[in-house]
């Protein structure tokens with residue numbers, strides 16, 4: 655990866671955002687980690703070439719203030735990784751309206767607000783955006799339809815923004831991970847036994863026979879940041895789930 659890149663990773667306090675931020679730092683980037691959970695950002699604070707901000711991605715004022723902090727500190731933004739997101743398990747029969755709204759608010763509106771706030775910076779340097787979609791956006795599954803729909807929205811935003819921003823040289827791509835071992839499911843309220851059963855059940859349907867690790871997703875995120883002639887892709891990183 656080019657050295658000295660500067661960028662923002664949302665959801666950097668946990669899971670895939672954290673793994674991406676770790677790898678980007680390892681490769682010499684300056685990383686601003688944003689997360690709604692201040693505690694989650696503890697691993698990042700005080701490290702060289704980092705900024706941290708407690709940001710709710712659905713709150714435009716917080717997003718604008720954090721963007722301004724990055725500009726003030728480093729003067730540019732080369733990449734944005736939109737990893738902040740939530741998962742909700744629920745069938746059509748029992749899903750609650752509040753959960754549907756929360757899913758779309760964080761996964762879709764949040765992704766939009768952060769990208770919009772950093773757009774002038776990204777245009778200025780012909781930067782890169784990497785969104786987090788999901789394999790369930792590409793393939794139907796039961797018990798998480800609204801989560802899947804929010805991730806399908808992220809996939810389509812990725813393609814549309816890629817077209818919209820291509821004249822500015824800004825690339826927009828997404829990763830569609832399969833089930834990956836992160837706290838996403840625990841945060842959704844599943845206890846460890848339920849998470850284990852859920853992931854084991856999912857693993858049994860994955861052609862390569864296992865769930866993924868965050869580092870396996872992070873390396874494709876950095877690849878999309880680095881590559882200057884790929885845009886509009888939604889790349890499954892899923893052990894073959896999407897082709898099965």
Ligand SMILES: NC(=O)c1ccc[n+]([C@@H]2O[C@H](COP(=O)([O-])OP(=O)(O)OC[C@H]3O[C@@H](n4cnc5c(N)ncnc54)[C@H](O)[C@@H]3O)[C@@H](O)[C@H]2O)c1
Nearest residue numbers: 665667668669670690710711738739786788833834836838
């Ligand atoms: N883990 C998987 O199996 C998997 C699969 C496909 C897609 N994804 C997607 O990858 C992304 C990262 O998920 P993860 O597995 O790392 O989950 P995670 O729960 O480990 O991390 C998500 C992070 O987002 C933060 N966050 C949640 N709401 C926020 C908000 N309003 N503002 C700012 N930060 C907020 C959380 O505090 C957390 O630190 C999500 O968008 C998720 O949908 C995950």
